Amino acid sequence: MSLLEGRVAAVTGGARGIGFAIAEAFVREGARVVVGDLNPGDAHRKLGADRVRAVPCDVTRAADVEALLATARAEFGPVDVMVNNAGITRDATMRTMTEDDFDQVIAVHLKGTWHGTRLAAAIMREQGHGSIVNISSLSGKVGMAGQTNYSAAKAGIVGLTKAAAKEVARFGVRVNAIRPGLIRTPMTTAMPEKVWDRKMAEIPMARAGEVEEVAKVALFLASDLSSYMTGTTLEVTGGRFM
Structure with missing residues (x-):
């Protein structure tokens, strides 16, 4: 039996990058998935329209996250797995960063993860089971x-x-x-070459990670393979800043 057979998952920021790879891995392992994204595009067709729905979702708005979970329930059933992946960057030094740039990033990443965690947990506790996977970053460990x-x-x-x-x-x-x-995505590969090379020099495995490698860890945490794990943070870094 596939690892997520019969389960329903929701993935925010799932139309591209790491989120899309996670949704793809979940579908491959038997899950039915609802993708939430500001611009969901044709993610459902790319992933398989029979097992996937894609809806607009601004994770900074509780009502949007509630609608995402309501779509999952209406289309497939109550959510068993929630992945809080949606994110943005507004990089700048403290001297030049605007207050709005700070607020937007905190709202999408932190408040958005709080919305997804609390709303999904409310459903899961009634079922007596569920797995929530939150996407952090090495930047949150060492500071960049x-x-x-x-x-x-x-x-x-x-x-x-x-x-x-x-x-x-x-x-x-x-x-x-x-x-x-450092995961190879359109955002990271758009870095200036000297910045990319500096980051690569910090990685003992001497290569960037692929989105599928993050997705495999998300699959592990979503499935019963990690049934005695909670409150943990798993690093997918190639050994960088271990």
């Missing part, structure tokens, strides 16, 4: 220059994950996080 907003948000996700895990464990709901490092 030019990313005070992003680093703060991603560090906050780890704290949120641990606190939420303690609250809902007795209801059979698990909450874990993933901390990716």
Whole structure:
């Protein structure tokens, strides 16, 4: 039997990049998936229209996340797996970063993850089971220059994950996080070559990660393979900043 056979999952920021790879891995392992994204495009057709729905979702708005979960229930059934992946960057030094740039990143990453975690957990605790996977970042572990907003948000996700895990464990709901490092996506490969090379020099495995490698870890945390794990943060970094 496939790892997620018969289960329903929701993935925010799932129309591209890491989120799309996670949704794709879940479908391949038997799940029915609802993708939420500001611009869902044709993600459902790319992933398989019979097992996937894609809906517009602004994770900073609780009503949008509620609608995402309501779509999952109406189309497939109550959500068993929630992946809070949606994110943006607004990089700048503290000297030049605007207050709006700071607020937007905190709202999407941290508040968006809070909305997804609390709303999905409310459904899962009634079922007596469920897995929530939050996407943090290596930036939240070590702090990156030019990313005070992003680093703060991603560090906050780890704290949120641990606190939420303690609250809902007795209801059979698990909450874990993933901390990716340098993953090859359109956003990262658009970096200036010298920035890319500097980051690569910090990776013991001497290569960038692929989105599918993050997706495999998300699949592990979503499935019963990790049934005795909650409140953990798994690093997918090639050994960078271990």
